[in-house]
Amino acid sequence: MTTVSATPRRHVSQESSASLTTPQATRTASSHIIHASPHYTTSRRHSLYGTEDRIILDPGSRIWKVGFSGEGKPRDVFYASGDAGEPLWSLNRAADPAEREEEDKLLDAKLQTCLRGVFHDSLLTDPKSRKVILVEHPLLPLHIKDAFARILFNNLQVPSISFACSHLLSLMAAGRLTGLVLDCGHLESTALPIYSSRPLYPNLRTTPLAGARFSSHLRALLLMFGTYLPPPTSLSGSVNIPTANRSTRVPEEVLTDAVIEELKTRCCFVGDALDTDANNSTFVVQDDNAGDIAMGQPPSELTSESEFSRVSKDVDMESNFSSQQAASSGFSVVSHSQAAPPVDRTGPPELHLQALANLYTRHSTATDLRVRVEPPLSQQTGTGRGTLIVPGWVRERAAEVLFEGGDVDESSVAEVILDSLLKVPVDLRKTLASAILVVGGTPMLPGFIPRLQAEIIRAISPPSPSEPSSRPPSRPGRPRPPPYDCYVALRPLVPYIAILNNPAPPPPTSSRAAENAGKAPAFTPATVAWVGGSLAGALKTGGAEVARERWDEADSQVDPDEETVFASPAPRPTQNILPDWTRSPLPIGAPPAKGPQPGFNSTVASPLVAVGA
Secondary structure, eight states: OOOSSSHHHHHOOHHHHHHOOOOOOOSSSSSSOOOOOOOOSSSSOETEEEOOEEEEEESSSSSEEEEEEOSSSOOOOEESSTOOOSSSOOSSSSSSSSHHHHHHHHHHHHHHHHHHHIIIIISSGGGGGEEEEEEEOTTHHHHHHHHHIIIIIIIIIOOOOEEEHHHHHHHHTTTTTSEEEEEEEESSSEEEEEEEEEOGGGGGGGEEEEEHHHHHHHHHHHHHHOOOEEOOOTTHHHHHHHHHHOOOOOOOOTOHHHHHHHHHTTTTOOOOOOOGOOOOEEEEEETTTTTTESSOOOGGGGSSHHHHHHHHHHHTTTTOOOOHHTTTTOOOOOTTTTOOOOOOSSSSSHHHHHHHHHHHHOOOOOOOOOEEEEOOGGGGGSSEEEEEEOOOOHHHHTHHHHHOOOOOOOHHHHHHHHHHHHOOHHHHHHHHHHEEEEEEEGGGGGTTTHHHHHHHHHHHHHTTTTSSSOOOOOOTOOOOOOOOOTHHHHHHHHOOOBTTTOOSSSOOSOOOOHHHOOHHHHHHHOHHHHHHHHHHHTTTSSEEEEHHHHHHHHTTTTTGOOOOOOSSOOOHHHTTOOOOOTTSSOOOSSOOOOOOTTTTOHHHHHHHHHOOO
């Protein structure tokens, strides 16, 4: 096995090394190294502010990715608020001006700590000599963007900041100019169509079904169906007492953010969609009040995650309740790894949840996992650590909440893509549907992208004839109208739908799908946006650039005596120089193609002009 060095080596004899002089900035045929400095034998060029390699900063609400331009992966990836802590910002903001000011001060303190750690701990570089490319989300609030600029300019004194759209950089990393990018992060999932390097912001669609909802949903499932084995009080207790007698409900103190994050990244995956129409077998749910209920199929409300979603949101909002209050909710611990009999249930919601759990258990091949966790404070007098038993169907079906849409404001990740396609012009739909790119941390789940494509096809397909219509008949005595099909206009796009970074694309049904499906570079979805920023920095391009001189000039116009504390102040003049797509026209984008020219490669040259536009 041979290794190839990334940089060419020079072999200099001992006699000639004694007579070496200061190297000149020349290029020889045997080496491609440009010696721009007499003291550093490096190929990196120097400018007025220092080296021209820019700092690529991809700040998420929880995880940050930082590094230098021209590199293939980030130098450091870390949690902004500690190990699996709370996000830096959320989708909600206080309405009271005093509370909002306190939130902004706390955010400024956290951002200043993180940004100083980026330059002084992660990258070990001088911020005064490095330009910064900020990979920003299209829906990043302007006050957060202003906080980034204020800390970078006033505290760290960087030369300039370039604000680049994360969706556009992701598409650039895939080597494309046109496509539909779905960014499924922690707080929300956003679909943005891009045509000729022009983000079509009016057609942007978003949903709160993302990593945060998945975490709260997984916590709710473990509280209802998981099993917890407390540490034995003595070394001989684990041998003498059976496991079924020691198993209890999962205490809420055990499911910390770090444990949930560990289960998400190491244990969970996305299973295939269940074909409930082909399921003709019956299963029996035992209930003391309702008796034995035989079901050929679960009711219509059981085929979705609506009940689980409601419970997961309730658990997320009522996380301060004690474990004793959670134990009195009436849910039983259901796991085929537990020998203890189930607890009696008294209400129909519990029966529905149990029926859905039985359905998933019968169609799941995943095994149960035992995870060592820290016991609650009341149980730390025992020996060792507690054991959390995660049912196999929970590992496989916890992500169903992302593919089952709720109300109008909570569309599924597949419906977000289809809603964005409905808003774009008709002549662009085929091109965008055949170039879908999925990025973000949540798509790192195994099986997420193939399941997403299956859900897109499933949503476009015509409804079943046996599906009842929710609309009443127009006149008495007439049959009900057929069910409403909102995606009937997108049905001709089924043969052309293709995801660029699908690791296991289905057999193509058209030449366009065969050319695009799975053809993106094999970057992990979580780092695609950062790689695009690294490429833009290496090409000396980027988004809208704000220089420090322009910031200082705008900041000098602010009179601190005019700002009030408890009244809503007017927008800062410094915010007006920051790019904001909601108050500015659409970017120019890439120029139209003029036909092939001799000695000109339009595929390579277009992104340089497009991103810098």
